[in-house]
Amino acid sequence: MTDGTRPEGPLADIPGRCGRDAVVVGGGLAGITAALALADAGVRVTLLEGRPRLGGLAFSFQRGELTVDNGQHVYLRCCTAYRWFLDRIDGTALAPLQDRLDVPVLDVTRPEGRRLGRLRRDALPVPLHLGRSLATYPHLSLADRAKVGRAALALKALDLADPALDTQDFGSWLAARGQSARAVEALWDLVGVATLNAVASDASLGLAAMVFKTGLLSDPGAADIGWAHVPLGELHDRLARKALDSAGVRIEVRTRVTSISPEENGRWSVQVPGETLQADAVVLAVAQREAYDLLPAGALDAPEQLLEIGTAPILNAHVVYDRKVLTRPFFAALGTPVQWVFDRTEASGLRDGQYLALSQSAAQDEIDEPVAVLRERYLPELERLLPRARGAEVKDFFVTRERTATFAPTPGVGRLRPGARTKAPGLCLAGAWTATGWPATMESAVRSGVSAAGAALSALGRPRPRHLFDVEEAA
Numbered sequence: 001m002t003d004g005t006r007p008e009g010p011l012a013d014i015p016g017r018c019g020r021d022a023v024v025v026g027g028g029l030a031g032i033t034a035a036l037a038l039a040d041a042g043v044r045v046t047l048l049e050g051r052p053r054l055g056g057l058a059f060s061f062q063r064g065e066l067t068v069d070n071g072q073h074v075y076l077r078c079c080t081a082y083r084w085f086l087d088r089i090d091g092t093a094l095a096p097l098q099d100r101l102d103v104p105v106l107d108v109t110r111p112e113g114r115r116l117g118r119l120r121r122d123a124l125p126v127p128l129h130l131g132r133s134l135a136t137y138p139h140l141s142l143a144d145r146a147k148v149g150r151a152a153l154a155l156k157a158l159d160l161a162d163p164a165l166d167t168q169d170f171g172s173w174l175a176a177r178g179q180s181a182r183a184v185e186a187l188w189d190l191v192g193v194a195t196l197n198a199v200a201s202d203a204s205l206g207l208a209a210m211v212f213k214t215g216l217l218s219d220p221g222a223a224d225i226g227w228a229h230v231p232l233g234e235l236h237d238r239l240a241r242k243a244l245d246s247a248g249v250r251i252e253v254r255t256r257v258t259s260i261s262p263e264e265n266g267r268w269s270v271q272v273p274g275e276t277l278q279a280d281a282v283v284l285a286v287a288q289r290e291a292y293d294l295l296p297a298g299a300l301d302a303p304e305q306l307l308e309i310g311t312a313p314i315l316n317a318h319v320v321y322d323r324k325v326l327t328r329p330f331f332a333a334l335g336t337p338v339q340w341v342f343d344r345t346e347a348s349g350l351r352d353g354q355y356l357a358l359s360q361s362a363a364q365d366e367i368d369e370p371v372a373v374l375r376e377r378y379l380p381e382l383e384r385l386l387p388r389a390r391g392a393e394v395k396d397f398f399v400t401r402e403r404t405a406t407f408a409p410t411p412g413v414g415r416l417r418p419g420a421r422t423k424a425p426g427l428c429l430a431g432a433w434t435a436t437g438w439p440a441t442m443e444s445a446v447r448s449g450v451s452a453a454g455a456a457l458s459a460l461g462r463p464r465p466r467h468l469f470d471v472e473e474a475a
Contacts, residue, residue, distance in 0.1 A: 020044055022456055023270045023279040025257045025294070028056020029085065029442055030430040031285035032240045033449025034456070036088055038283075039247035040465045041457055046277060047249050048270070050256035055236030057402055058442060066348045067231040070400045071316045072340065072359040074194075078214050078222035079443040081450060089239040097226035104328055105190065107139050108384045109335035114138070115385075119190075121220055127152060129220040139186040139334060147178045148187060156217045158209045160437070166414035170208035171201030186334055191215075194332075194340060196439045197312045197361045197406045207409045207439050227330075230347055260284070260294050260427070268426060281456040285430035285449065288407065299422040309416050309433055310408035313401065315363040317378050318344075320396040322353045325388040336381045353395060356382070371399050406440030407433040420451040426459040428452040 020043050024035045027049030035047045053059060058073050075082045077097055086092045102120040117138045121129040127149075134145050154177055158165060174188055188200050195211045196203045215223040228235055244251055252272075259271040260282055270277040284291050292306040300306075330342040340359045348355050358378060360366065366374065375397045383390045407413065417435040420428050430452035431445065438444035457464050 020460065020462070021267075021279040022046075022281040022283065022460075023048065023268070023277055024283045024285055025260070025270065026056070026283075026285035026430070027051070027054040027251070027253065028285060028431075029058065029082075029236065029445035030056075030432065030449040030452070031283065032236070032244065033081075033085060033446045034283045034285055034428075034430050034453045035244060035249045035449075036247055037450060037453035037465070038281075038456060039244070039249050041453070041462055043281075043457070043460065043462065045247075045249045046279070047244065047251050048255045048257055048272065048277075049251070049253045052253050053233065053237045054240050054251070054253070055233060056445070057405060058232045058236050060231035060233030060237075063396075063398065066320070066350060066355065067233070068318060068348060068400070069228075069232045069316075069344070069357070071314055071402060071405070072227070072342050072344075072357050073232060073442060074225050074227040075442055076215055076222060076226070077224040078218060079226075079441070081446040082441075082443045085442075085446045086235070089235065089243040091235045091239045094230045094235060094239075095226055095228040098224045100221070101223045101225065103225070104331040105139060105186075105334060106331055106385050107186075107334040108381075110138075112387070119187075121223070124220065126217055126220055127156070130216065137187075140183060144180055144183045147180075148183055151177045151179055152212070152217065155209055155212050158205075158213070160206065160210055160213065162206075163414065165206035165209055166204050167411055168205040169201055169411045170203040170205045171199070173205050173208075174200055190332055190334070193361045194359070195441065196409045197314060198409050199362055202362070203409050204411045204413055206414055210437060211439065227342070228347065257294060261296055262424060262427075266425070279426075281426040281428070281459050283428045283430055283449075283452045283456055285452065287404065287431065288433045291429060291431070295422070296424060296427070299424040299427055300418060301423070305416045306418070309413060310410060311404035312361075312406050312408040313363045313367040313403045314405035315360040315366050315374075315402075316400045317358040317360065317374055318355065318396070318398050318400065319358070319379070319382065319394060320350065320353055320355045321389065322393040322395055323388070324354045325382075325386045325392050326354065326356060331385075333381075333385055336384065337377060338381050338385060341382075341385075358382075367401055367403055371397070374399055409439050420448065420455040426456065428455040428459070 022038050022043045022045050024031045024047045035045045039045045060067050060069050105117045106115045120133050122132055184200055255272050257272055261269050263269055268279045268282045288306045288309050295303055326343050332340050342357045344357045345355045419435045430448040432440040434448045436444045436447040454464055
């Protein structure tokens with residue numbers, strides 16, 4: 001169902017379901033992926049989502065004539081599972097990748113006319129693909145550039161399977177390898193804060209090493225950036241619903257699960273207001289605290305560890321100008337509170353002027369600041385960065401806040417993240433916070449859905465479709 005209305009009669013009273021039913025709880029990327037993969041394997045799937053829409057925390061809403069994303073989301077060419085997801089929902093053309101990595105970086109502490117640096121790659125093998133870019137990167141001294149190269153080679157040599165990496169923080173590791181505060185700001189945190197949602201000193205070395213090894217040191221094109229050129233709701237709600245409908249998945253939005261319990265016959269009861277659904281397998285694809293509340297006793301050895309997984313906020317400031325002030329699709333900034341700025345004019349449907357979105361990760365110090373305070377902070381910074389903004393009229397300024405946008409990638413978090421399988425047969429976990437090896441990204445969410453679907457199929461004694469195996473191999 002796509003209109004969110006309830007079906008006539010109990011959902012459980014559908015014939016022919018014995019031995020091949022699954023309920024997926026949660027309609028974010030993890031839940032959508034799990035539902036699609038299970039349906040593709042011939043399982044009858046019901047997807048339950050408490051919100052009135054799909055997409056989880058990667059969604060859109062209307063503000064007057066604008067279609068606004070709650071936050072700016074990007075992915076990389078190395079995000080093979082999310083790219084599979086885009087293909088599966090017929091959304092690849094709407095979220096294209098750069099032909100080649102190219103990140104403009106503006107430093108407001110430098111004189112005007114000399115503020116622009118670029119991080120880009122050449123068509124050369126790793127690590128030579130970044131050699132020219134680092135050699136000419138104006139925001140680092142010659143000495144820092146040389147030390148960055150040595151640190152990158154040391155990162156490349158780390159074994160991501162070593163659990164000791166999770167006990168160390170990335171900042172200390174960088175300092176021990178001669179990385180200056182400037183190098184951390186102008187390179188390591190420039191990339192790391194946006195991908196990890198934490199500064200280097202607060203991030204697990206294991207997760208940071210995974211990001212940099214996979215994104216910058218695995219394949220020359222791995223870090224090429226992609227982003228949606230349409231509202232996220234077009235991808236993660238409309239197209240996802242269409243794909244789920246075509247796969248035969250029953251979608252129930254505005255439907256919050258109150259309990260999950262095993263039955264004596266080995267099946268599961270999923271309680272929603274007013275009725276009970278029965279299934280042979282359940283995928284719990286919700287945030288870790290909600291998963292803790294819904295998990296039946298004995299499903300995990302130490303369920304309280306889920307509550308130890310911290311969260312980290314992301315704030316987005318949205319500015320609508322009466323004219324064009326930015327000629328690039330996006331840029332990153334140094335020497336200013338501004339982190340990354342994206343042009344969302346066309347995607348939002350704005351017809352006159354320009355709409356910019358400022359994506360501010362690791363926003364613990366700002367997440368509860370009043371809009372007026374943020375306006376006074378960021379508008380002057382944009383004028384420092386963009387000369388054309390100095391004479392432009394601000395038509396609108398507003399803020400979106402996700403206080404629990406991601407799990408906090410702190411040292412030690414790896415031991416807290418559970419895998420897809422639980423000790424309760426047929427009950428599986430999904431979510432970017434589960435043990436995917438990735439930080440809390442769209443890629444991690446999709447990978448978790450793939451893993452949960454694979455675990456559920458094993459519990460059901462059903463073979464996995466080839467495409468699911470391919471995604472797991474890529475992941």
